[in-house]
Amino acid sequence: MATGFFTDSTLCIGCKACEVACKQWNELPSDGFEFTGNSYDNTSQLSGTTWRHVDFVERESVDAEGIATSWSMLSDVCKHCTHAGCLEACPTGAIIRNEFGSVFVQPDICNGCGYCVVSCPFGVIDLIEAVGRGDDAAKYSVATLHDDRLNERKTAVQATGGVAGKCTLCYDRQRVGMVPACAKACPTESIQFGEIDDLRERAKRRVETLQARGVDARLYGADDVGGGIGALNAFFLLTDSPEAYNLPAEPVLPSTRQAMGYAAAAFAALTLATIGWAIFRGEGGAA
């Protein structure tokens, strides 16, 4: 049974309760404060320690009565792709697909090589900064860590960082039958959690309703997004083009380029080996 998120931008009020609930439950440290001037978005992006991020899209429309600004908010999150670039790239097998169909980084296996970071077509996963080892580890956001979880090293960041981090779809909560923290905290049910098939049906009904009301509503990731990635287990309802929410219009699964890459390398190697053979072992070369 695969579970996922359906995040509906038309219901989002931009309260960021999802960001806070996620940070609190997963004991993720602050990324610091930077005033961006980009609407109300000072979080800016998903990162190794920010697993929900609310986009604030401001749009201006001009008519006879003047200039009107409309807002569209959307809580972005790891897409938990059907064919995930990060999972395929991971050389340690730290990134797995768990029993809920989610893409999960095992923090005790990851060695922080960073290959998943550049292999995500959505720019989601990132490395968590290392802040020291051994006794030093206690420095890591120790104020928010409960003693028992610190001792058992069960926290997502393994107390010291240096590993990759992203949304776990609240694997720990799901295992005991709880709803992920962000969905639980969302006051408008903009973030809905459930079985993927149910969510897709709900999303399709919702988009029909909105379109009937004249809203430019569209789904992103409920069906195959192309590029070999397939459908997304966390999909979205948008009221603008994907780019407006910093989502790629045409994402591509990176591993699809490997065959061509190896062929190109083999071509060069064979060419040089042939030339080298002629130079070193050919008739003229041995002279």
Added chain:
Amino acid sequence: MKSYYDRPLLKGPHWGSNVVTYLFLGGIMGGLGLISLLADDRPEPEMKKLRKATRYTAFALAAINPPILISHLGRPERFFNMLRIVKFKSPMSLGVWGLVLYSGAAGANAVRELADDGIVPKMLRYIAPSATVPIQALLGAFMAGYTGVLISATAIPFWATGKRHIPAFSVCSGAASASALATLLSTLQGNHDVIPRLERLEMAASALEVALIADFRRRGGAATAPFFEGRVGTRLRDFTILGGIVVPFALNAIGGAFKLPKSLDALRSIAASTLTLVGGYVLRESLIEAGKLSANDPHVAFRQPS
């Protein structure tokens, strides 16, 4: 064009000079595998000397390159987690195994050389059957090329656009750098007779390399701008294209065409080799730095290359 406040869509690589060094030395290891094979099993004394030099150097590089790779990890003590699986879909996974196997083959071949020199017991030469030499060359070709595949198989638009070119010119650069290093070693050994052949191999590899880079520039489109333009592009032009390929090629051509006085010829050959090695390093550095710049441009990342 629409974007989200021009914020980057993708996350760039966290890789720094240790990864650049790893890529550079990995390319040389690959090229040395080829030269070692070309010099293998030949009666000429200069070939025997070349074989010895390449085998020992390949082994030395196989010893120092893994620690450089490990040093870039967020959790270096967990390097061995890479050896718990083999994943054909991950060039990083295959690359680590390639490195391990190459190091094994290079080690066996070095021991065989030591046994032939009488430094270790003669019996140990059977550690490396003669097939180990072509095996090392084959693994070497993989070592020189997989890093190009590795970066092409990512979401970074510049790297992704280069799937036909980057792996191929990485192999060429590795072979040219290895020839240059072998030339320097042969100069040190006083093995002057083999140098013209090494220089011809270097010229061939450099010529193919520059042709591939030119083709990449012509066909690559907007996504290649971070590589060919700006600060990275200037360094690439000065140190790799001009300093690392054109000038050494000319110097090697002069060496091949005219009979220069011995000391002047040695100077010429040392200069050409050093410039080629610097050019090889700057090529890898430019690839990584351009990858970082490319990740910052959301517009090219919205529609990703196939």
